Amino acid sequence: MTAYAVGHLQPAPQLHDEIFDYMERIQSTLDPFGGRFLVHGATVELREGEWPGALVIIGFAGMEQARGWYESEAYQELxxxxxxxxxxxxxxxxxxxxGYDASATAARLRAAQAEAS
Structure with a gap:
């Protein structure tokens, strides 16, 4: 099952050179784990609530790869x-x-709630 690393990053008053270094080097930490950017710095069209900052979504083949990347020495160093x-x-x-079906999940939750009552 696909897994994701999701980041909600607060805006920086000014981008420091280290941020640019991070951006230039992050892909090399993702490559060994098959990670790829799905969203990176795109404009967020806000429909509900508040959303200060930027959204980053990185996709992986599974949670094992996502954890492996985040916990890797290369990423922790960066x-x-x-x-x-x-x-x-x-x-x-x-x-x-x-094939996920939200209505099937709702039915399971409804049944569990009815049993608990």
Whole structure:
């Protein structure tokens, strides 16, 4: 099942040279784990709530690869170049299986709730 690294990065008042270094080098940390950018710095069209900052989504074949990348020596060595100058939240999350049906999930949750009552 596909997994994703999702980053919600706060805007920096000015991009430091280390941010540029980070951006120039991150792909080399992703390559051994098959990671690829799906969203990177695109304009967010806000429809609900608040969203200050930028969205980054990186896709992996699975959670094992996503964890492997984030925990890798190469990425951990690179990470401070961004975190020293740009705050943000980063999560790793599994995607849904092919053919996922939200209505089936709702039915399972509804049944579980009825059993618990």
């Amino acid at each position: 990470l401070p170049l961004r975190t020293r100058h740009m705050a943000g939240d980063v999560i790793l999350v599994d995607g849904v299986a092919p």
